[in-house]
Amino acid sequence: MQIMKKILPVILLSLISCLGYAKTPALNYEQFGNLPMIQYPSVSPNGEHIAAIYNAPDGPSIVISAFGSAEVSTIVQLKKSQDRIEGISWVNSTRLLITASYSESIGNKRFRRDRIFSVDTDGTDLVELKTKMPPSAASWEKRRAASLSVVSLLKDDKKHVLLQTYDYRDEVQAVYKVNVYENDFDKLFVNKFNVHTWITNDKGQVLFGYGTEKSKKVTDVNTIWHRKNEQSEWELLHKQKAYSGETFTPVMVENDKLLVLTDYKTRRQALWSYDIQAGKFIEKLYGHDKYDIADVIYNPDRSRVIGVYYYDDYLRQHFFQNEDNNIALLVKNSFKGYQATVYSRSEDKTKMLVYATKDNSPQKFFWLDIKNKKGGLWFSTYPFLEGQPMPNVLPITFNADDGEEITGYLTLPVTADNNKKPPLVVWPHGGPIGIRDYQTFDPYVQFFASQGYAVLQVNYRGSGGFGTNFQASGHHEWGKRMQQDVYNGFDWLKSKNLVNTDKTCFAGYSYGGYAALTAAFQKPEQYSCVVSIAGISDLLTLAEKDYRWQGNLRAHIVNTIGDPTDESIAGELERLSATNNMDKIKAPILLMHGRYDTQVRVEQSADFYDKAKSAGLDVDYVEFKYGTHYLDEADNRLEAFKQLSEFLEEHLK
Known part of the structure; x- marks a missing residue:
């Protein structure tokens, strides 16, 4: 820098x-x-x-x-x-x-x-702001944990903040009081408890810890630690196995109670107050009857929670004080035609x-x-x-083939000839768990539309924001129910006779790239082309690589994708991977991936490309030297759009 x-x-x-x-x-x-x-x-x-x-x-x-x-x-x-x-x-x-x-x-x-x-x-x-890394700390486990994060901005101290980072002596996450002018780190206490997330009250006092059970064996048991004040000893209060019971995301200690985002009782994320000592939820402070609360809103110095926000089609805010809600209403009414x-x-x-x-x-x-x-x-x-004239993004609703109501969006190009139906780009979102599409402006969607293509987005099962039940219905459904929801969306759109479904490209990013490659072998006659950006071609390898990391990441893989050490599940993951279905693929494929991707290994695209070329498939591959998962480097992003433009032009027009 x-x-x-x-x-x-x-x-x-x-x-x-x-x-x-x-x-x-x-x-x-x-x-x-x-x-x-x-x-x-x-x-x-x-x-x-x-x-x-x-x-x-x-x-x-x-x-x-x-x-x-x-x-x-x-x-x-x-x-x-x-x-x-x-x-x-x-x-x-x-x-x-x-x-x-x-x-x-x-x-x-x-x-x-x-x-x-x-x-x-x-x-x-x-x-x-950094601590010194001793020569003995060069192992990958320790370096991986060494990122810094802000715990508190200390509203009453304008020279210091609280930062959390890996302590090489204790081999856990420690909290330091840091002078932001002199890079002076002062460790507050010894973390004996394998806590990975520290939470403060409004005064910046660290009173709550959320961690993982300390064990020589692999464990996915979460632990809750608390102390009454900075002079008190830490106490282990509660344990809970990951992916069992209600969700639990601690936010802040407030008046000796904990503010928690949880799906307790309602199966939708809401903000609750929680009695730390008793281990009981006390009061729901705010929740929506249809959508999950996405997160809390803090005051400027992050010492107090002043509201929450959620999404329907757009971002919505709710504040706890009338003064703040009146300001929000003033803002909303001052920008006609916008969601402000x-x-x-x-x-x-x-x-x-x-x-x-x-x-x-x-x-x-x-x-x-x-x-x-x-x-x-x-x-x-x-x-x-x-x-520039750009089309509206239209909310849609349809029933999947099992009767479940599915939502999504349809964007029709403004340049469409009334006598000629536009080709279609099917564009499912990434994630998949916890992510969803919105009605708001998206440069990818508007780019497709500007080139004369209609765009279909489907919030398939597993998408976030619609409650725990809907999200959990996507667990273990890669290539199955989640995929079928997108296919059902395509069938619904075909029945409306608005677009040329004979000219359709299935394209996606990350999980969306997996969905695109899966469609290539599950529906080989249906799509004119396929695009996978930072996508997954080998589901078993993805699960195996992330399974080796202990704790909640392993629990996430087992509970959302499948346990790769289970022989029957491993076999199914293989069958649901494009890399093992080359003989079924017919459509031309464009792969794009960044070498610096930290979420999906670049080998997911590189290895698939080599295998596809050997199988004689029509496949192109663009690899970006410094490319991240999101291609958030100027030259890479521009080149990605250029490749998309040329590929779609070749195969849809």
Whole structure:
């Protein structure tokens, strides 16, 4: 990471200086293949500045602007292609924390390692916050655990934060009080309990720990630790086997109670208060009768939970105080035609950034100064797509062949000839567990539509947000029920006679790539082409590679995909893998994968390509040298869209 002091050119800002945009030439992959220009903006505590991630062509950077100004300056920049900025936080109104990460190969598998920097808002005094790694700590197990994460911003201490990282002496996660100016680490206590997640109260006191049972054997038993205050001894209160009983995600200790996101009683994620000592849920603070609560909303210094948010088709917020709900209502009503929510604000709540989105226009950030009754557009995430006619994303509902109601979205191109039905791209989401599609603007979906293709998205069983029962109905259903839901969506759309289903490409990302390759051998006559981006071709190998990691990751594999050590299950995983069904595949295939992918090993695509070529299949493979799972490097993302454009042009038109 290097310090930069130059002022960014303002030419991009001139494109979006008002809501009347100048139209750009006809859209192609070059406009859609850009990374979001601005990400994760945050208003300083005093409301004087906005900090954000800026995705420049030569690498990600952190920019600062005066609140209400469209002029920004770069204060730090990471190395192109090798680093990623994960987030930013304010320690105080002149000091920032920056969380960055890089991909590292450990034990023949890639992991993302987090690093944390602190810097002044003028770009000076850049410090990396890190402990010293002894030579004996070079083993992959220890290096894998050595990422840092923020435990508390310590609202009453503007020089220190609490960070969690691996302690090489205790061989567990320890909490340190860290001076953000001097990189001085002070360990607070010894972790004897194999805790991996530490939780504080509003004063930054570490009073709760969530971990895994300490055992010489492989264990997936979660443990809950608590102490009444910083002078008390830690007590083991409760144990629970992973994937049994209700879900349990601790959020914060508040008034001697724990705030927890859980599906207790309702089988939908809700926010509850929890009596730590008694091990009992007390009161549901907020839940929705149809959708899961996605997460909580914190106040600016993250010392207090002030609300929750969930998704129906769009992001929705609920605050616990009337004042906050009144502000949210004001924001919602001030941006007609948009779904608008409060994104970040100052401590006194008078200056804020608003996140405004709709299905056929890029997301935008507006600034609002409530006290002075001023506001304006700050940035569009995709300025080169502004002012272009783009289609609406239409919610759909259909019944699967077993009667289950399935939701999704259909996007029809605005350029469609009424006398000619458009070709179709089937585009299931990744994940699969816990992820879903939304009605909001998606550059991939709008890119497909801009090229004249209809797009079908299906929230198949296993998708998140619709309750535990719906999500759990996707467990052990890779290539089966989850796949069938997408096929049923295709059949439903075919019955509507809106698109040319004889010209269909099944394309997907990550799990969506698995679904695409699976469709290639399960429905060889149905699809004109197949695209797998960072996808899975060998389900058994995926399960075996991740099964070797002990604890909850192993439990996740066993409970959602299947136990690869069970001979009958292993055989089924083999049968549900494209790599073992080459003789059935007929459609041309495009594979894309990044070498630095930390979620799906690049060999999933590389090995499939070699085997497919040997089998004489029509297959192309693009491998990106520094590519991550999300291809979130400017050149890689642009090349991926270029490859998509050319492949679809060849096989659908």
